[in-house]
Amino acid sequence: MKTIWLACLLVVAVNCRPESLEKRYDGHQVLKVFPNLLENFKNIEALGAKYNLDFWNHPKHQNGTYDIQVSPEHVTDVINELKSLGADASVWIHDIQSLIDESRPSDHQKRASGTLSMNHYHSYAEINTFLNSIVSSNSHTHLDNLGTSLQGRSINLIRFSTGSTSRGTHKKSIFMDGGIHAREWIAPAVVLYMIDQLANNPNNDPDIANLLDKFDWYLVPLVNPDGYEYSRNGDRMWRKNMASSYGTQHSFFGCGSNEMGVDLNRNFGYHWDPANGGSFDQCQETYAGPHALSEPETKAMAHALDSVTSHTLAYLNIHSYGQYWIYPWGYTRHLPPDAADLDHLGRVATTALYHVHGSRYTVGEDTVVLYSAAGGADDYAKGHSGIKYAYTVELGDTGKYGFLLPERYIQTSGQELWAGVKAMAHELIRLYHL
Numbered sequence: 001m002k003t004i005w006l007a008c009l010l011v012v013a014v015n016c017r018p019e020s021l022e023k024r025y026d027g028h029q030v031l032k033v034f035p036n037l038l039e040n041f042k043n044i045e046a047l048g049a050k051y052n053l054d055f056w057n058h059p060k061h062q063n064g065t066y067d068i069q070v071s072p073e074h075v076t077d078v079i080n081e082l083k084s085l086g087a088d089a090s091v092w093i094h095d096i097q098s099l100i101d102e103s104r105p106s107d108h109q110k111r112a113s114g115t116l117s118m119n120h121y122h123s124y125a126e127i128n129t130f131l132n133s134i135v136s137s138n139s140h141t142h143l144d145n146l147g148t149s150l151q152g153r154s155i156n157l158i159r160f161s162t163g164s165t166s167r168g169t170h171k172k173s174i175f176m177d178g179g180i181h182a183r184e185w186i187a188p189a190v191v192l193y194m195i196d197q198l199a200n201n202p203n204n205d206p207d208i209a210n211l212l213d214k215f216d217w218y219l220v221p222l223v224n225p226d227g228y229e230y231s232r233n234g235d236r237m238w239r240k241n242m243a244s245s246y247g248t249q250h251s252f253f254g255c256g257s258n259e260m261g262v263d264l265n266r267n268f269g270y271h272w273d274p275a276n277g278g279s280f281d282q283c284q285e286t287y288a289g290p291h292a293l294s295e296p297e298t299k300a301m302a303h304a305l306d307s308v309t310s311h312t313l314a315y316l317n318i319h320s321y322g323q324y325w326i327y328p329w330g331y332t333r334h335l336p337p338d339a340a341d342l343d344h345l346g347r348v349a350t351t352a353l354y355h356v357h358g359s360r361y362t363v364g365e366d367t368v369v370l371y372s373a374a375g376g377a378d379d380y381a382k383g384h385s386g387i388k389y390a391y392t393v394e395l396g397d398t399g400k401y402g403f404l405l406p407e408r409y410i411q412t413s414g415q416e417l418w419a420g421v422k423a424m425a426h427e428l429i430r431l432y433h434l
């Protein structure tokens with residue numbers, strides 16, 4: 001153990017993340033905090049910097065709450081400081097490690113090629129095997145490598161395309177991705193669920209052929225494969241990509257326990273601005289990168305979105321948690337001119353989603369429903385690529401497990417989102433006379 005850490009110190013000091021040593025969160029807690037006073041928004045953000053807090057969620061309005069992860073050595077001080085500010089704090093998650101243990105990917109049997117268990121969180125390698133077996137047995141599917149992550153993993157897109165239209169032009173398309181934030185495992189899992197529906201039609205759904213006939217489908221299950229693998233093997237709470245030090249700030253000793261990396265959903269190039277809901281500090285969870293599209297993962301996605309612009313009607317950037325179906329802009333409180341259209345389609349989708357298992361999703365503009373944050377994929381897709389119906393979807397839950405949703409929720413989350421997406425597709429068919 002000593003030798004490993006010594007080696008780490010020698011290697012760099014810049015970037016040492018021994019993937020075999022899993023970071024533990026024994027005694028780390030998540031607090032629900034009611035600011036109570038307007039000035040406390042600023043005060044609470046300042047506590048974040050002082051105690052190295054990880055904000056799982058920011059309040060969406062004056063009466064909203066923060067979900068704040070605190071390390072055991074700071075719990076008492078943070079609660080005391082919050083009380084002295086006049087804020088209310090209660091413990092939501094008492095021990096993050098026990099939830100991590102509960103949501104840990106379980107051992108599972110290898111399945112026949114072309115199938116993937118929808119009851120498990122899968123590794124990057126398993127996901128690729130699944131995609132490859134689909135394209136090798138399915139003539140209307142194609143695998144595109146959109147680019148290569150910092151650690152050399154390919155960012156794969158699977159395309160379902162049953163041929164061009166009778167007019168010889170592209171069909172209209174729907175584009176969806178997951179896993180831009182490493183720790184939000186349910187997002188890639190439900191993208192895989194949807195890929196399985198389209199490729200294997202396991203429920204013999206008579207609608208699938210029609211949906212494949214009307215649209216080309218583009219799905220990227222894992223936008224941030226390096227971060228995802230690190231969250232499986234190194235640090236379950238990892239959010240960003242695996243970029244190492246930028247510039248001189250913090251460069252010698254790195255960021256300590258809160259390592260580097262870029263928040264890919266602050267790095268897109270439409271009104272990119274670290275000061276707007278992101279950070280200039282590479283040690284922060286929302287570090288926006290040294291400049292717009294500085295990361296290979298965002299470059300790959302931006303290029304893919306730009307190249308489908310002429311025929312893509314809808315884009316879903318899938319995250320967790322909180323149950324929101326939200327639309328641009330994230331960088332400003334001003335609504336896009338066609339906000340009513342986006343609102344309408346979001347409501348169609350979430351109504352259908354609700355009817356599956358009764359989950360309620362909030363529909364609205366990013367800054368109204370959540371918070372202001374520039375450099376998001378949704379803003380880029382709409383503002384730069386010109387995809388009209390661009391959304392961020394925050395899957396479940398609403399406050400029991402947060403990012404640590406156990407595997408048993410994959411099926412239900414997939415069923416729900418797929419129902420929402422199908423309803424969205426049908427509404428597009430109606431609106432565009434497809």
Ligand code: 0X9
Nearest residue numbers: 265319320330366373376379392
């Ligand atoms: O902060 C984010 O990137 C998203 N929430 S999450 O908890 N999954 O990290 C929301 C992004 C909303 N879109 C924009 N702000 N553009």
Ligand code: ZN
Nearest residue numbers: 181184319320
């Ligand atoms: Zn996210």
